[in-house]
Amino acid sequence: xxxxxxxxxxxxxxxxxxxxxxxxxxxxxxxxxxxxxxxxxxxxxxxxxxxxxxxxxxxxxxxxxxxxxxxxxxxxxxxxxxxxxxxxxxxxxxxxxxxxxxxxxxxxxxxxxxxxxxxxxxxxxxxxxxxxxxxxxxxxxxxxxxxxxxxxxxxxxxxxxxxxxxxxxxxxxxxxxxxxxxxxxxxxxxxxxxxxxxxxxxxxxxxxxxxxxxxxxxxxxxxxxxxxxxxxxxxxxxxxxxxxxxxxxxxxxxxxxxxxxxxxxxxxxxxxxxxxxxxxxxxxxxxxxxxxxxxxxxxxxxxxxxxxxxxxxxxxxxxxxxxxxxxxxxxxxxxxxxxxxxxxxxxxxxxxxxxxxxxxxxxxxxxxxxxxxxxxxxxxxxxxxxxxxxxxxxxxxxxxxxxxxxxxxxxxxxxxxxxxxxxxxxxxxxxxxxxxxxxxxx
Amino acid sequence: xxxxxxxxxxxxxxxxxxxxxxxxxxxxxxxxxxxxxxxxxxxxxxxxxxxxxxxxxxxxxxxxxxxxxxxxxxxxxx
Numbered sequence: 321x322x323x324x325x326x327x328x329x330x331x332x333x334x335x336x337x338x339x340x341x342x343x344x345x346x347x348x349x350x351x352x353x354x355x356x357x358x359x360x361x362x363x364x365x366x367x368x369x370x371x372x373x374x375x376x377x378x379x380x381x382x383x384x385x386x387x388x389x390x391x392x393x394x395x396x397x398x399x400x401x402x403x404x405x406x407x408x409x410x411x412x413x414x415x416x417x418x419x420x421x422x423x424x425x426x427x428x429x430x431x432x433x434x435x436x437x438x439x440x441x442x443x444x445x446x447x448x449x450x451x452x453x454x455x456x457x458x459x460x461x462x463x464x465x466x467x468x469x470x471x472x473x474x475x476x477x478x479x480x481x482x483x484x485x486x487x488x489x490x491x492x493x494x495x496x497x498x499x500x501x502x503x504x505x506x507x508x509x510x511x512x513x514x515x516x517x518x519x520x521x522x523x524x525x526x527x528x529x530x531x532x533x534x535x536x537x538x539x540x541x542x543x544x545x546x547x548x549x550x551x552x553x554x555x556x557x558x559x560x561x562x563x564x565x566x567x568x569x570x571x572x573x574x575x576x577x578x579x580x581x582x583x584x585x586x587x588x589x590x591x592x593x594x595x596x597x598x599x600x601x602x603x604x605x606x607x608x609x610x611x612x613x614x615x616x617x618x619x620x621x622x623x624x625x626x627x628x629x630x631x632x633x634x635x636x637x638x639x640x641x642x643x644x645x646x647x648x649x650x651x652x653x654x655x656x657x658x659x660x661x662x663x664x665x666x667x668x669x670x671x672x673x674x675x676x677x678x679x680x681x682x683x684x685x686x687x688x689x690x691x692x693x694x695x696x697x698x699x700x701x702x703x704x705x706x707x708x709x710x711x712x713x714x715x716x717x718x719x720x721x722x723x724x725x726x727x728x729x730x731x732x733x734x735x736x737x738x739x740x741x742x743x744x745x746x747x748x749x750x751x752x753x754x755x756x757x758x759x760x761x762x
Numbered sequence: 763x764x765x766x767x768x769x770x771x772x773x774x775x776x777x778x779x780x781x782x783x784x785x786x787x788x789x790x791x792x793x794x795x796x797x798x799x800x801x802x803x804x805x806x807x808x809x810x811x812x813x814x815x816x817x818x819x820x821x822x823x824x825x826x827x828x829x830x831x832x833x834x835x836x837x838x839x840x
Contacts, residue, residue: 488790488791491794492788495780495784498783499780506773510772513768521771524772525775591798595798602793606786610789748787756779756782757779
């Protein structure tokens with residue numbers, strides 16, 4: 321027995337030795353090939369020439385005295401965008417880091433975006449270029465609108481339509497808030513009419529969708545209609561979503577009276593599981609009939625929600641809500657960050673996008689509040705106008721803001737669940753608005 | 763000529779867009795109401811069935827707790 325084992329071992333060693341030799345042989349032949357290949361391109365230099373060559377390739381030189389680099393699209397860039405512009409953009413990303421870490425502004429997205437921006441502004445390395453890894457990420461999931469769709473699935477799996485189902489008419493508030501989108505669209509074309517800036521109708525539409533307060537939808541539309549503005553639109557969209565608690569309360573307070581803010585809403589009825597299960601299929605069927613153009617967004621959203629409400633695929637639901645959405649968020653953030661390259665971000669349009677974005681947000685908020693006041697003119701259960709502001713999507717931040725402002729005036733008035741209704745309706749509403757915009761440019 | 767049309771175009775977009783959004787949501791609200799009336803009329807059982815088992819389970823739990831406490835006291839006395 322022992323002998324057989326030893327023989328086996330010997331045989332095994334012999335075999336491995338021969339294969340090792342074979343490998344070595346292969347390796348040497350490859351090395352030879354490499355060496356001959358190198359000999360063609362590599363010429364011996366003096367040591368001083370090597371040092372000066374190396375110094376010329378450092379980042380310091382590239383920033384101060386840029387060479388003829390091409391941008392991500394393969395076009396030549398201006399000297400400003402290659403030198404000082406990059407330094408400015410790197411400082412901007414530091415500012416975004418500060419916003420995300422110290423002030424807690426949507427850190428989950430702002431950090432990947434800002435770091436992507438930092439990487440995209442490195443000279444020479446070309447990380448955001450077609451063969452850099454940020455460029456590859458962008459090609460992989462942003463230019464074909466894949467990542468926003470996956471995010472939508474995850475958001476669907478996190479959404480509870482219960483509050484909306486128990487008080488369906490609050491969905492109208494989510495519709496009114498979409499006025500922010502179309503109002504801003506008019507504003508943007510008016511600006512280019514006045515000759516201040518040159519936005520095409522497509523670009524104006526992509527900018528105005530910021531008013532939908534829905535990050536994935538904004539990115540989806542921007543990549544479809546105006547990919548050159550993606551960076552600015554995404555940054556505006558996410559930073560304003562993060563600033564919802566600052567932007568909304570003054571508008572809400574200005575448009576409501578003290579008595580209106582203290583309106584108590586009737587408690588929500590219980591929603592059966594069957595209703596929640598049928599709802600996603602129902603909305604999807606409606607969007608198929610009314611506006612097939614919106615079904616990529618609504619379909620993904622309802623897919624996630626359907627998995628959740630079915631209750632039989634807990635594992636898939638868990639993956640959608642956690643692992644998948646987290647992975648996609650990282651890639652989405654980095655991909656968007658690649659559009660923060662100086663030559664694409666440091667253009668006059670960016671400033672207008674920022675201004676138009678905040679107008680879109682404010683108009684949407686105001687329209688939601690006014691719609692609630694308008695609905696109170698009719699008989700029926702009264703609606704606290706403070707939940708109207710939650711009609712801009714920004715789930716669940718906008719609903720929390722409604723709740724917080726309501727509590728300031730009456731500590732016993734819990735508006736959170738009531739505000740979730742218009743909040744999720746706002747997501748559907750902005751997806752429909754996005755579908756309308758896409759269909760108009762077909 | 764295109765310049766003069768641009769704002770008008772914007773308003774057209776607005777009319778169509780807001781119209782579609784509201785139409786969609788109103789139809790959605792209508793179908794939600796219809797759906798919930800149908801479900802409450804024809805399938806009201808699941809809700810009742812949901813609450814009953816948990817109640818019986820609670821009762822069972824109480825029985826078990828009572829039995830355990832009784833056993834413990836018996837053990838201590840004995």
